[in-house]
Amino acid sequence: MAYAFGRVADEDVDPFVHGSQDEEAQVGGSWTPHQWRDRPAAQLPDYPDSAAAERIEKRLAAAPALVSVADIQHLKAQLAQVSARRSFLLQGGDCAESFAEFGADKVRTTFNLLLRMGAMVQAESGTNVVHLARIAGQFAKPRSATTETRGEVTLPSYRGDAVNGPAFTEKDRVPDPKRLLEAHRQAEVTVQLLAAYAEASYADLRRIHNEAGLSAPLRPVSMFTSHEALLLNYEEAFTRFDPATESWWATTGHFLWLGDRTRQVDGAHVEYARGIANPIGLKCGPSLSPDELNRLIDILDPNNQPGRLTLIGRFGAGKVEEHLPTLLKVTKDRGSNAIWSIDPMHGNTRSAGAHKTRMLADIVKEISAFFAITRAEGAHPGGVHLEMTGGHVTECLGGSVQVEEADLPLRYLTHCDPRLNEQQALDVAHELAGLVANKAGDSACVA
Template sequence: MNWTKKSWRNYPIKQQPVYPDEQELNQILNRLEKLPPLVFAGEVRNLQKALTRVSRGEAFLLQGGDCAESFENFGANNIRDMFKMLLQMAIVLTFAGGCPVVKIGRIAGQFAKPRSSDFEELNGVKLPSYRGDIINGFEFDEKARIANPQRMLEAYYQSATTLNLLRGFARGGLADLHEVHRWNLDFLKKNELHKQYIDISEKISQALAFMEACGINTNNTPSLREVAIYTSHEALLLPYEEALTRVDSLSDEIYDCSAHMLWIGERTRALNEAHVHFLSGIKNPMGVKVGPRVSASEIVALSRALNPSNEEGRLNIIIRMGADIIAQRLPEIFKELKKEGLNLIYSIDPMHGNTVKAGNYKTREFDKIMQEVRYFFEIARAEGIYPGGVHLEMTGQDVTECTGGASNITEESLKKRYETQCDPRLNADQALELAFLIADLVKKAKK
């Protein structure tokens, strides 16, 4: 009852930068408040309708994208390749898994990153940690690491451009199912995955030819040529989220118009702190990431705080425990939650709990990633829970950041194209391979 978009400021808060010039910060926030929304309330409501099908076990959630978007790497080709990657994975999950797919990108706003320490040290020099391009610079330089509120404007305009491109790709012909053969990324043509994908493409083309003979075509059936792709990011930098929170003129409800879906991370999900309070007052679908120390009672309390009306399609519990721990912790949690009658979506983030060091590089082993996904599906089925989605850090580029998979990236080959500014991502090869493996698990879950 006492919620306003500013009331989070009365609560304890973690993972926030300290801006040296508060007057400049307030000027930037005032400007952001007057700029147009990045997404619209109607789009957000459409997403919740789609996620309602996921919560009922009628669809599957594919959420993926960059660990952290970069101002420097921003460009139409990278956005296009991420779009194509999501389409490819969705096609595999839909066709091979026999399930409609809700597609949400970690894109058009994923600029802020939580850090385990406020400071980094290199060669005896200690500087503030890099917290994402929306806050400070990646370069290990004293000036670059100062929190700069001007970066919020850059993030806004880059997000607006990204959304413009995504909407164009989604409705302008690139998503046409007749173009399914062209969605392949060039470097995928070198391996066995290409053959699997081409096989699916040919079957889809045959089905489209049959449908066209029956009078069903792209002219009278828009769903054959258009897709819905939604955006999401971690709602970490609350001044930015506050500035983009608006009252919908049709419903008088409050939406955070920086993205269609927001989530809270493992480090900021404390029940009586600012991030949970802020998200409790907006109407967007949202997620909460939970690690190996979470209890069922904590998830119940978070659900009651964030989704007090127990709406379908509103709250996604994103599990990130690690392949070596999930089998010990998750069964009991699912047993307890099953008794509560809560309308929750459960999805798996198999990335964060499987991060290891390989020399000077952070990496993730593909086999561990797949193992955690497999355990998630098996445990969910055993406990009568629908395994509703997957949450991945991935890229449409041919990077070498996670070891293993069909592309056989070794620790030695990590240095070839290790380009992430934060955490290691699956490349397009590995993401597509994972999609084929998940498709089989989805098919079993639907039976």
Template sequence: MDELDVWRTLPVKQQPNWPDPAELTAARDRLAALPPLVTAPEIRVLTERLGSVARGEAFLLQGGDCAETFAANTADKIRDKVKTLLQMAVVLTYGASVPVVKVARIAGQYAKPRSADIEASTGLPSYRGDAVNDIAATAVARRPDPGRLVDAYHASAVALNLVRSFATGGFADLSKVHEWNKTFVRDSAAGRRYEIMATDIERALSFMAACGIDLERTSNLHGVELFTSHEALLLDYERALTRTEDATGAVYDVSAHMLWIGERTRDLDGAHVDLMSRVGNPIGCKVGPNASPDDVLALVDRLDPEHIPGRFTVITRMGAGRVREVLPAIVEKVNSAGHPVVWSCDPMHGNTRDVNGVKTRHFDDVLDEVFGFFEVHRSLGTHPGGVHIELTGDNVTECLGGGEQIGEADLAGRYETACDPRLNTGQALELAFLVAERLQQGSPRLAPTGDRQVGR
């Protein structure tokens, strides 16, 4: 047996109940014959960039849709997601005074884990993302269809082509992105709080221009590096897109630059960890509040045995009420073993709440977990390496609070997510400005909630 197929002999979770094995085999064969979506040299560049994050020389911004859909794979929606990420990155770069590594949840995030195979409200198979079945509540739509794995590949190729164009074709020009942020500051009630920082960024750009730097012709100001990522959930898809580089003999999953393992599939002896341990991509792993320090260290040992800076990212998702309590022992345990990991905070998944049967999150909880993450790392003298955010470039009403003061009655206005609630553009930019302020202050202390004046 090929060592890349050992995972097939191991316990595996969150895989669809494919009804026709022959259809699955045909889909795997078609995927295996298709060109790579990303290249090995690009993957190695991202590992180097994440190595800088692990050393405290850069900051990671990872964000995008909870679950991409084929219907939303349009030029406008891809553009707006990229635009939001770029706007956040400019603000964070200024606040952190270090480069920001930009990794989008895009061009592959077409599958989602579910709590149950059968949806309680309909009695139908659960919607597992467009790579598996359709969200429509009918028996035909919910039938897992392996042909959708191939559809997901082609949708990813289309999105990636446009993302590359946006990243390098002038859309990401620093001056242009700053103008977008100035519009946010000017026109948004939330944004007016950040006029001082926006003015400071304006002065920095003017200073560079006065020094003779042509912002439109300087490559790293006119374009950006923008990498792709998704959860390595559907192992038949990931295995079919795992290739050996001819020049080096190294093995990479060429479906994305970075993959991560979810909280529900991170079993040390499970199939997901085994397959991801055998590829050379940067790998992340979501870690919730029930993970012990020994659990996390065992995962890091398994997935980063050679202690390569940038190879492994610990993505903590503790919840605002647990992060200060649980995270310190985990950080101390991993760091004492000498692993140069990236520490990143996912403040979304630990803060989900139910409001009258609607899944949502509150902006204040998201912000509080990020600040708690910073507090822990500052108290330990370690680097709070990044944030991992579910966001959209649309003005949806899926998360409560923020400067727009979205309330429970507003949730029905534009609740469009295919799975989990996302920050809208205004909330995402507000989060970036607040995190940038915290990065500038370098303070591990939080003001009392009543004094924080979020969004004012």
């Protein structure tokens, strides 16, 4: 199913091959979607009932694809334009999608917020924007600890609604494979909602362009989906061989990324990602060495395809100047076509009383440093990756509508990481617009 403005996929023909593992090996070459199971796997749930998990996986494998090969290829072509320094990648959405918060209005606010931010960047810089939402699959998160302790009680950590529940009870924290069915249902509905909003987009798009001062003629704008390729049993169930392209495709989303905790060179997640033809992302944190990055690029993008690989830095405002230049040298020396993007969220998390939070000033500082460093090294600052929501939450501090520490409990709704609220996200877009245009940003709004 397509959900791009002006694009309609053919839903009457299923182009994917569903066969036995032996048949898959014959049509797909040496790589198969299940061979990640032979590698060490980090951050995967330990289901108490493995037989129940296998039954759920078979049900999911019988379900239709969520996205089409044509739309994935469309995204890949747009990302090739980012690689060629002609476009900018704007990626954002919830830290982790919630079963309880799900609804049509929430999907629409994310949809419109990304369009508004993109219009601001395009109006200031004249640069085309690729819109990539963290949506329709971002139901799980890696965690730094396997357990959580409150008082004298220790339970498994909450890993996202696709794995277990946020309530601090033994029943909720047990990994339950049936949650994958609900995650799939909500992802499917989200796809349908995005398709409906795309059909009716021009009324909103005209208003958004007027607000941003964008005078360019209205034209189709695509909204693509992305999520972390964390739950490999879920991804495997929707990995299909397409005879027309002679390739395997992950059909849960257009763009999948590997996290900083699951990018082990010999690990299951890298083994899975290397075999799919989708564009993929790789989170690059302070612990990533130049040698590891070289090896990962060899594995994930051996043919140096423009649009195939996006490297997403996540260093923190205080560490980006130390770590980014050495990794940029790797891609420069090998002539890599990989896109460099920046995730200014995960390296800037801090505690404020009982809450995790982030300072908008730190987020903007890391983005600004990213632009300065990449340009100084002759690289292209190709994108930004944000955790944000269109809701009026109070989870991050600062902004033009000031959120202070005392405000955090008012609407602190996240069960995982703190998100920018609508106005804070627009504040970041204001800064981005100046940076993409190669102008000094006005940081007064982020104090």
